[in-house]
Amino acid sequence: MSGGARLENANPLIFQRTGERLQTANDEDEDVADPIDDREIFDILSVSINDPEHPLSLEELNVVEQVRVRVNDQENTVGVEFTPTIPHCSMATLIGLSIKVKLLRSLPERFKIDVHITPGTHASEDAVNKQLADKERVAAALENSQLLEVVNQCLISNARTG
């Protein structure tokens, strides 16, 4: 990160973190079933994925927002839209892939996971969306040990605190 390497976006906008989810009495109660909701997915994403460029979480960079997460617990679908910080961000695919991997690892198998870019926020939106939606390509990307390492780095660096 140091030395001459220029960052694509050196001074990004920073957004405030939302606080911890409040623990309610229901959470402690054995008999109440908590459905999986938007906030839970959002927590999974915001806490533990780092932007590859900055030591900041996706939430702080406003890449992921709670309003752009859609969950349907009954129909077993999860949809996430993410917003790259700048329209030409070359990391968009990597970020998308990280989100996808994170969700794959953190959610029950019954869910169908759909990750795509917020419409109108990236130059090559369609291409990235297509890549992320293609099961074969995602699987192939995860076979690639180098790529997997980069993704794991995005995911792991924060896991210490989380």
Added chain:
Amino acid sequence: MAADSALLLGLVEEFVLGQQDRKAVDTATGKLKAGQFTILQLVEALGLHLTSSQPQTRGRGVQLLSNVLQECYGDLTEREVEVLIVFYENRLKDHYVITPHVIQGLKALTKCSVLPPGSAVSILKSLFQDIHVQSLMLAERSCVYNILIQLMESRESELKGLGADFVFGFVQSVDGERDPRNLLLAFHIARKIVHEGYDLGKFTEELFEVTSCYFPIDFSPPANDPHGITQEELVLALRVVLTGTPRFAEFLLPLIIEKLDSDVQSAKLDSLQTLTACASVYEQKDLAQFLPGLWASLRREVFQTASERVESAGLAAVGTLTACLSRSVLNSDSEDSLNVFLELVLKDCQHHLCEPDLKLVWPSAKLLQATSTASYRASHRVAAAVLPSLIEQYNSRTQCAQRRTLLEVLQGFVHPVTSSEEGKYESVLLDFRQSLCSIVFSALSESNADLQITSMRVLTALGQQTDLLSSPQSDVELAVDHLTRLILEEGDPKVSLAVVECAGSLARLHPAAFISKMVPRLKEEIFSGGLRSKAVRQRCVAALAAVSSRPSLVQESTPVLLQVLTSAHTGTGAFSLEEVISVCHSLQKIAEQAQDTEETGGVFHDVIPRLLGLALQAALQGSSGHCSPILEETVLSAMVPIISTTCARLQLAGQTASRAVSLFLDGDVSFLPENAFPAQIQLLKAGDSRSQSQMVCLLMGCVCWLPRTVEVPQMDRLLLELLELSCTCDHPLSYTSAAKCYAGLVNKSPAGEALDSLIDRTLKRISTELDSASSPVRTQAFTLLLWVSKALLLRYHPLSTALTDKLFSLLSDPELGWLAADGFSLLMSDSPDVLNRGSHADVRMMYRQRFFTENSAKLVEGFNAAVQEKKSGYLKALSHIVNNLPRQVQLTELPALLPLLLEALLCPDQGVQVSTLSCLQPVLLDPPSALITQLEVLVGRTLALTTSPTMKVRIASLRCIHALSRFPEHEIMPFRARVLRALAAPLDDHKRVVRSEAAVARNEW
């Protein structure tokens, strides 16, 4: 004499031929020390060999001489030393085989206290001249350095006479050194050269080059390194050399700038720390020309950093640089480099402050704050440049988030000024006082919670500055009004927490304003009746407790709280049970934070009788029907800590205690207020109503917390009554409190026969009750047993084993087995209300470990002997004991206990499962090798528990699995697929808390 010389010749012969080694040296040394011959005679005896034509033979000869010298350098005369030195200096020119022995001998000679003047110089000269140090072996090089160190210590002035030649010689001999052990020595010499004023002459740059080529040090010691040299040691040793003198500045600063560009984190960190160290030695003229370069690197590090350590090191460097620049005296002709530097900083940072949404606001603010903390002049300059624009921006921005950021930045600027040379100058912020205050007050009246919280932090910071808030009293009063309003109106728990904190810290500085403004208002609110909600009153009570840090405030606030209790008792105010309890907590908090002064002491010795009086009134009424909240067990237990905190500290505690004792023993009510009690009260009699007997817990709070110097009056009678009560009463709170009180007193009573016989009697009493299976008071007896054993265990009393053995035997008791198992948790943990350090109890160090090592074998034995149904009791006891042990002990004891703990995982009792898992989890974070062999079983059993019906068990087992993921990779690899499959199930758990733990664990795997 002739025999001696013959013997000597024989010895020499044997040694040189290689037949004898150590023995010859030892004999020669012994004889020499005994005065049977002199060193010169030894040289004569060696004569032939020293002049032999074979270098090996000469080498052996010199070796013998050197070895002998090493043993007896202290016995030589000056004349002998002189001769020997001349001899050795000549030998240096000899064959290379001999050189190591020569150096050894010289090293021994330099240790002589009778070294003739001038010889140090000549030794060094011939050393530097005749040997090339770096072509020697490791040990000889170290020998040379040791000679240098030795001479520098003993003959400093002579070496300084050598002038720059000495430095040159040193540079030559060190150049190219690679071994870390020798480097440490070399750095030590260099440090001495630099710090003790040796003449560097024209070799400054050479000396710098020869040391700085190691900077930044990258050294990873080999595994199981026997020398124990760490990178840290080397780094520090080198840093001291490099930063030792300003004469290195022109070389060092460019080097630092260069190394800051490095990609290696540790190199960056080292460079920054070195910069910080040298900036505290250098003066501005050394730094001046490098400022732009340094600033550029530092700015980059702070703006684009990836690690917090680099950032904070960078900020520290900026701070010391500024401090250094402001320290130096200005010449009239040179420009002020502080100004130049600050210009640079401001130019790069100031404009970022105008963009409160962007990332660089924070690094810029931190940089500016670092400079302004460094010195008064710098803070003046920075404040003048930055504050107006910040204030203006705050007033022009409307978004809460932006305003909050700005306010937080402002807070950062208010803080550092506090630490800078307080009192010498008027505060830098004085000019901005008005506008700062108005910003804070306007933010306080905003509706955004975060903004309010931040503004209260700024307010606290402002309050810390002596002349900022207090100069016109009106500002303080305005602040207090704002705080009061917030207490009354804001429901957000985070805000009220911040208010209470802020009020607490301001009240310490400005008690008068709080007395006149806040306390009356809060009092009014508390007693205003049902108009306001309960929550408001709760907040008022909490705030009252928080502000009561000064005696004057305590005097105002405690009567209010006591009045609440009274009116709750009489039923006039509509106070709920929780409110009464929170009032008690507040009183306790006041007692804790009150400084131990006469004034507060007086207040609290008023409080205790009133509390006792209230409780007694309630108890007496309780028997006649009317029910006061003070009768509730929870309220009474909340009252105990008030009394105990007070009694543990105040000087008047003894008096209070004796009054309390006479109240409980004799029914002496004369010291209680509102003296309207019947004369015949017997509080310690079990037969009376439970409402009276339970008051014994108040007595416990009083007598068990007394400092050990204070004697409890009527001790014997008191103990007797307590024993009776604890064994006969059937009300849980009463008999438990009595047992605790008894135990607390036993713990503090002086050792001796009286105590021993007392314990004997107690044990007999307990045993009779416990042994008769039909006794109605077995539980009571057990409780007493438990507490008394704890009391004795804590003080290492020899009789404690008798009691704990009794407890162990109870583990197989059909009725009390479970209770006994749980009792071990009580035995091993700290109890909050009695028998802890705060109550001045006699608590020895490491009693837990001691108990564990003495008894773990018994436990395992008992477990093996017990029938199947009883085993779980033992497991439970074990897991309680192990859980409370310090981690270090857990780790060492684990291998022995592992089978038992794994067994416990199979135990159907969920309490045992949870406590075993929570005991395993920290151990798993740093796994001992014993665990790895059991991995298969461990993984299997914990995975099985992830589907347990109890939420707690599921969470604990998932945490364990998470911890397992940090085991060495090759060990856990075989389990990966299995664990991932098994973790899919808890991912779909119906409880969210479980799901999140599962997600964390699964991601790690």
